[in-house]
Amino acid sequence: MLYISKHSEPAPNVAANDPSAVFVVKSLLYPLAAVATLFTCVLAWREYPAGPYFLLGVLAFITAAEFFDVAPLHGNRTTSWALRLFLDISLRWSLVVTFLWVLLYLSGLSILYRSSVVLSWALLTPVVLWAGQIGAGWLLLRTGERGIPRRKAVIIGLTELGANLADKLLEDPLLRTDVLGFFEDRQASRLDVHTPHRILGACKDAAAFIAGHEVNVVYIVLPLSRDPRILQLLETLRDCTASIYFVPDLLFCNLIQARFDQVRGIPLLAVRESPFYGIRGAAKRLFDIGVAGVLVALLAPILAAIAIGVKLTSPGPVIFRQKRYGLDGKEIVVYKFRSMSVTEDGKTTYTQVSRSDARVTPFGGFLRRMSLDELPQLFNVLEGSMSIVGPRPHAIAVNEQYRRLIPSYMIRHKVKPGITGWAQVNGYRGGDDLELMTKRIEFDLDYLRNWSLALDFSILIRTVATVWRDASAY
Secondary structure (H helix, E strand, O other): OOOOOOOOOOOOOOOOOOOOOHHHHHHHHHHHHHHHHHHHHHHHOOOOOOOHHHHHHHHHHHHHHOOOOOOOOOOOOHHHHOOOOHHHHHHHHHHHHHHHHHHHHOOOOHHOOOOOHHHHHHHEEEEEEEHHHHHHHHHHHHHHHOOOOOEEEEEEOOOOHHHHHHHHHHHHHHHHHEEEEEOOOHHHHOOOOOOOEEEEOOOHHHHHHHHHHHEEEEOOOOOOOOOOHHHHHHOOOOOOOOOEEEEEOOOHHHHHEEEEEOOOEEEEEEOOOOOOOOOOHHHHHHHHHHHHHHHHHHHHHHHHHHHHHHHHOOOOOOOEEEEEEEEEOEEEEOOOOOOOOOOOOOOOOOOOOOOOOEEEEEHHHHHHHHHHOOOOOOHHHOOOOOOOEEEOOOHHHHHHHHHOOOOHHHHHHHHHHHHHEEHOOOOOOOOOOOHHHHHHHHHHHHHHOOOOOHHHHHHHHHHHHHHOOOOOOO
16 A cells, blocks of 8 residues: 655655756656666668658657656665556556657647657656666665765754754665764753764864764754854854855755746746646646546436436536535635435535435435546546546635634645545545544645655555445445
């Protein structure tokens, strides 16, 4: 089972703090492997590796670099991690191939390519990317002792964040970093954190120690401010040749997709942002359109049969429309097959459906137990107001009630609501009390922190399995 929590593995990134070899491999592994696989297939089918194939190679390099995150190289791997990685690579690669083929088809260039070459390339590349990812990490680990020199690091500030940073540096052997210890002004009796690492002295002693022990990296885990103590510390380190990093303590901010950015040279730190920025947003939208379009086509007879059943078994409209909050907290209209004898727009009042609720029609009860009443929301997805996977939208009256009771409740609206979600496949579908709603919001925020196409696909598969045995559906 795919499990995501507050403490799950962070999204991969590439930083100057990585050793040079790791930096290069992380940045170029996916696009170079995609291009290398293309030309291997071209040669295997005895095609000329120039002309149109050269153009496809350039496009493949650019799109692979955009659609894929950097390769998540690290030393600690598990079987579940490898399976999630392969699934994520396969889904992203399918989007790359679809994008490239549509581009070539619309431009009239698709006739220049041999179908056997393109098909073999499309099928082989995700396997190569996955194997390259595994192999690159293994190779860097094995050659690290000879090819990647170890670095010495010190941490200024023995805080919980500083101790956690030291642990993370030592956990990943690819970072090739030895933490020599901490510098801290407080007495040991005043510290709330215990660590096996040595306290090397007070902060004022750091510069002399760094110079005398060939320290390569300094991490400052103190408040970033114009406090005289901070200014004095920076002054003592001005002649230091080590790389210096400030480590901001942002754990209190309830981070959602934290990342660095800039506006014309002015640095910014995003502490709460949507995961669907740039190409990630395009990938999410393509996934939604593809899945919703296929399901509408496949389920058209069932949709028609349900519509007829609703119309014949009770008076009223076939489609029930209810106002809910969508992206950025804006009102949207959500479509459902009507399953009750009464309708509420949900804007001012909303009464949660209970077991054996007299308002639910017999046919509507069947629809609700099988979640078939939610199928019209596929059209919400196609029109762009919802996603296949995301936090389930609540009636506006429910939102207004719980946004005052649950901290960070409205953060779930940084993404489009979904037909199914991470909370629902973990058993938090029904119920309307503070405890259940709090747990549901916790899973929604975990989804925002840890989104990937592989997670969306996993939730989609688990939803199908959950529908048949969900005791909370009524």
